[in-house]
Amino acid sequence: MKKTIQLSINRQPCTIAVEPHQTLLDMLRDELGMTGTKRGCDKGDCGTCTVLVNNKPINACLYLAVRADGKEILTVEGMETDEGLHPLQKAFLEKGAVQCGFCTPGMLMASVSLLDGKKNPTEEEVKQAISGNLCRCTGYTHIVEAVVSATKKRGEKF
Amino acid sequence: MALPRFQYHEPTSLAEACQMIQEYGETAALLAGGTDLLVKMKNRELRPQNIVSLVELEEIKQISVTGRHTSIGACCTISQIADSEAIRSVFPALSSGAEHLGSPAVRNLGTIGGNVVTASPAADLPPALAAYGTKARLKQGEQERFLSLDQIFRGPGATHIRKDEILADLHLKKPPKCSGAGFFKLGHRNALQCSIINGACYIALDPQTGKIEKARIILGAVAPTLVRASSAEKLLMGEKPGKELFLEAGMAAVGDCNPIDDLRGSAEYRRDMIQVLTSRTLHTSLNEIRKSIART
Numbered sequence: 518m519k520k521t522i523q524l525s526i527n528r529q530p531c532t533i534a535v536e537p538h539q540t541l542l543d544m545l546r547d548e549l550g551m552t553g554t555k556r557g558c559d560k561g562d563c564g565t566c567t568v569l570v571n572n573k574p575i576n577a578c579l580y581l582a583v584r585a586d587g588k589e590i591l592t593v594e595g596m597e598t599d600e601g602l603h604p605l606q607k608a609f610l611e612k613g614a615v616q617c618g619f620c621t622p623g624m625l626m627a628s629v630s631l632l633d634g635k636k637n638p639t640e641e642e643v644k645q646a647i648s649g650n651l652c653r654c655t656g657y658t659h660i661v662e663a664v665v666s667a668t669k670k671r672g673e674k675f
Numbered sequence: 676m677a678l679p680r681f682q683y684h685e686p687t688s689l690a691e692a693c694q695m696i697q698e699y700g701e702t703a704a705l706l707a708g709g710t711d712l713l714v715k716m717k718n719r720e721l722r723p724q725n726i727v728s729l730v731e732l733e734e735i736k737q738i739s740v741t742g743r744h745t746s747i748g749a750c751c752t753i754s755q756i757a758d759s760e761a762i763r764s765v766f767p768a769l770s771s772g773a774e775h776l777g778s779p780a781v782r783n784l785g786t787i788g789g790n791v792v793t794a795s796p797a798a799d800l801p802p803a804l805a806a807y808g809t810k811a812r813l814k815q816g817e818q819e820r821f822l823s824l825d826q827i828f829r830g831p832g833a834t835h836i837r838k839d840e841i842l843a844d845l846h847l848k849k850p851p852k853c854s855g856a857g858f859f860k861l862g863h864r865n866a867l868q869c870s871i872i873n874g875a876c877y878i879a880l881d882p883q884t885g886k887i888e889k890a891r892i893i894l895g896a897v898a899p900t901l902v903r904a905s906s907a908e909k910l911l912m913g914e915k916p917g918k919e920l921f922l923e924a925g926m927a928a929v930g931d932c933n934p935i936d937d938l939r940g941s942a943e944y945r946r947d948m949i950q951v952l953t954s955r956t957l958h959t960s961l962n963e964i965r966k967s968i969a970r971t
Contacts, residue, residue: 537683558677560714562867567780574780583683584730627779648866649778652953
């Protein structure tokens with residue numbers, strides 16, 4: 518039986534009826550057409566479905582949609598603001614941190630939560646933050662560089 | 676892969692959750708973090724028709740410290756434990772276990788209760804919990820009982836918790852002054868890694884003589900359940916801590932285990948590592964004692 522939940526997705530209120538067996542990932546991709554969040558291993562090992570729930574990164578493939586009732590969700594689609602791309606997204610472009618791009622949304626979500634929590638994360642802390650996100654193209658070096666450079670560049674309100 | 680269909684139930688209290696699992700019996704499964712249950716359901720290893728969700732039960736989501744007694748609710752997330760100063764300052768080996776578990780996103784979902792009841796021989800929290808002498812409080816309706824963490828496991832995926840019982844919280848006593856503990860985890864990589872072996876050691880010294888008066892050595896992924904290395908513990912009792920003694924204890928611990936060959940490592944490699952890492956973790960425990968003495 519479907520359950521109606523009310524939540525905020527990328528700062529917009531949303532009311533939606535979901536089946537208990539739908540995960541947050543199923544809901545985002547299949548019900549709302551928000552395909553920025555990727556489906557990889559579908560069992561919490563690859564991190565490409567990472568989204569923020571109440572500012573914390575979680576694997577959307579292991580989170581039942583019904584649990585999102587009353588929560589604030591942030592996905593990669595919500596990173597861009599009226600002023601354009603998020604500084605992290607810009608840094609990913611500048612540093613060549615994107616190759617095939619499949620891991621990128623998860624990498625961005627895992628690192629945005631780090632930047633929100635820590636003023637000046639060290640390289641080690643950046644590696645820790647993305648330790649649950651697999652990338653098979655870049656060898657991670659450019660991704661770590663991008664996150665570190667974004668933290669250095671960010672302005673006051675970031 | 677999509678999850679199989681089920682009915683979803685959200686009890687508002689632990690008592691109501693107990694009633695529900697009584698009512699649904701074999702068709703029910705308890706949901707905490709979902710990092711294990713949902714994967715097994717996607718793989719069609721489990722097909723519960725009724726899911727009773729414990730995730731929103733505030734009464735089992737708290738870490739509370741009263742005097743020398745700490746209680747950790749079964750639905751505390753692994754992150755909550757890793758980030759807790761109350762846990763880090765008194766139970767550093769447990770903090771270390773939590774920090775090494777899975778990935779940040781998995782730690783934000785997974786719970787301490789789930790890590791225990793799943794009963795994986797390689798689980799990261801049970802060794803430290805058992806080393807600190809933790810007791811699990813199990814609720815069944817109005818009744819409750821306590822089980823010691825080193826006696827809770829029956830085999831891979833199996834515990835002595837009955838079908839109609841719910842793990843409510845974990846109870847730890849603040850260790851005495853001259854005591855210390857450490858945790859180790861050996862894996863092929865640092866994140867999202869099922870341990871090749873893991874374990875925790877706890878030693879307490881007699882403040883007068885400086886000799887070991889209590890020792891607990893708990894090893895994981897070396898047998899179907901957690902192993903208490905009792906011959907190694909016996910060897911330590913009444914002795915002064917030191918390099919030679921810890922080496923011998925490491926060797927004795929190997930005899931207490933029954934490791935297997937699997938994808939992650941051979942039995943022979945595991946035996947070698949039990950020796951090295953037990954001895955090393957005893958040193959960690961001793962260093963903890965020295966640090967705590969230096970602080971006072």
